[in-house]
Amino acid sequence: MDALSTKGQLDMARNVHDMGSINKMREAIASGDETVLQEAAEQFEAIFVQMMLKSMRKAQDALADEDSPFNSQQVKFYRDMHDQQLATDLTAGGGMGLADVIVKQLGQTEESYTPASVIRSDGNLSSLNQHRAESISQAQNVALSSHAMGSKSAHKEAMFDSPEQFVESLMPHAEKIAEKYGMDAKAIVSQAAVETGWGKFVIHSADGKSSHNLFGIKANSEWKGEQAVVDTLEFNGLVPQKQKAAFRAYSSIEDAMDDYGRFIATQPRYSDAVKAAGNATEYTQELQNAGYATDPHYANKIMSVYNSDRLNALIPQR
Known part of the structure; x- marks a missing residue:
């Protein structure tokens, strides 16, 4: 019943401009409620959708008429607020499925998903750069080695x-x-x-x-x-x-x-x-x-x- 109550409160507070929804999430996390993972995943997906909408708006602004009354700063302000709420509403209804993937990955509820703790670190750029530097250094050492050159030349x-x-x-x-x-x-x-x-x-x-x-x-x-x-x-x-x-x-x-x-x-x-x-x-x-x-x-x-x-x-x- 507590879990259902928490979920209901979060659903009622899904307004991107309402800081109370964030506080409710914090309270749910502190109480150990595992159902809050779905809400957090949906909000993360909402942020992702917001970024896409923002990029699309920028492309539109580049071609917009500067003298148009619909291109004023006031209009853009309210338009951005609308886009943020739109992203939140879209993800609440199933969205693009990103939230579900995050829940399965982090929640470890299915055997087909690799636990987040053992995900390979492809994004570790410093590690990749170090590996590249080591590869170059090894190639240099081989190429400059007199043994590798051969004794007849x-x-x-x-x-x-x-x-x-x-x-x-x-x-x-x-x-x-x-x-x-x-x-x-x-x-x-x-x-x-x-x-x-x-x-x-x-x-x-x-x-x-x-x-x-x-x-x-x-x-x-x-x-x-x-x-x-x-x-x-x-x-x-x-x-x-x-x-x-x-x-x-x-x-x-x-x-x-x-x-x-x-x-x-x-x-x-x-x-x-x-x-x-x-x-x-x-x-x-x-x-x-x-x-x-x-x-x-x-x-x-x-x-x-x-x-x-x-x-x-x-x-x-x-």
Whole structure:
């Protein structure tokens, strides 16, 4: 009898603008009345219907005559109140069936419905993003692994024993290039660190000779020097794919730095990067915009190294 009384009170109070209906629901929940689940599900469905009606009204408003007396703010106010009550009344009469699904799911009254406590978390975006990041990282590690490249072709292996040696070897040459082209030496070293993993993944020929290619510059038709064909990681959107590509090979770090500066300064597509060469953030972003790399996070990765305590601790204070 108590349950029937509660249900009757809720039915009588199904006015969306009557806060008393919400209070009655709270009282029913507090008393342990399980029948209130149906009412809560119907109100949730009503909210869903309200959202659909609101979207439809917005589409209608976009085409409405602004000078029409039926398009005034006062008319819209009462129209929205009517839509809210209409949604509540529609769901009370059976609605679209969403309320019934919610009751069966949460109430666990039928064996054919999976309990809400074990529903899979498809909506956990952070988990999905983490999984995607891990997948990309694994693909990078496989593609950059010398073991995966094979011993009979060009491959990538360490050229420096430590990050300290990497920075110490590159910084003097980077400073010369920076002075010559108005660039930021620290940004140059940061880019090389991203391209080679702090010198751990530098292209070497089959006989173990280093290419000294610190910036991932490919051997296009204009390149007349030595080259090395190696597996590399290219991004198709956010999906990494391993491909074969020919890269330029140099006899020394100095030659690699000189070619990098000349390559950026003379290529028309990097003209915006040259203009912003004095600002590391703008420079790296313009490199990415010009298609220097297919990685959609290329500029952010360079600036992450640029601003890292690791690099700043290794650069000698002058």
